[in-house]
Amino acid sequence: MSNQLSPLSDIDNVLNKRRLKCIKKNESAGYIRSSLLMIFVIAAAVFIFLQYFSFRYIRGNDMFPSLSDGDLTLCTAENEYKKNDVVFYKANEKQYTGRVVAKGGDRVDITENGLLIVNGTSQTGEIVFLTLPPEDWNGEITVPENSLFILGDYRTDAKDSREFGCISVDDVQDKVIALFRHRKF
Secondary structure: OHHHHHHHHHHHHHHHHHHHHHHHHHHHHHHHHHHHHHHHHHHHHHHHHHHHEEEEEOOOOOOOOOOOOOOEEEEEOOOOOOOOOEEEEEEOOEEEEEEEEEEOOOEEEEOOOOOEEEOOEEOOOOOOOOOOOOOOOOOOEEOOOOEEEEEOOOOOOOOOHHHHOOEEHHHEEEEEEEEEOOOOO
């Protein structure tokens, strides 16, 4: 009788091996599907992130000491800017970084002793450098609508609205929302 059961046990062994092989194959396919789904979700998240945000390096020292050459910033493109926003903008076919000090309709004056006055109020604060007027400064100006008056924090050496005039909002490329400091050792 044991001879008659032997062919069945061989079939049972073969079936078990095939069943285990199918289980392993399904597990591998599940891992592959999960991995592909994870890659797709990450790629979609990166794509969506890059639609609204970008990374930019600070070039030059116009924003020293707030931002230094080589610092990495996280930026977003916006159409609305307010006082003290740090922005990347284009002037004379070059990219610059500066701080918004006035926007359309604001009155700006720079005194000979280095005082910045916006809408009749002296602008003091964390900026340690004097805001000296350019040689051809004719006194108070009114910033045109859809324009910004932008100054670098390194006021004694920065190229900014004192040289370029008011910057059109269309020439502003990005607004800085986060800073990743680059330290030189």
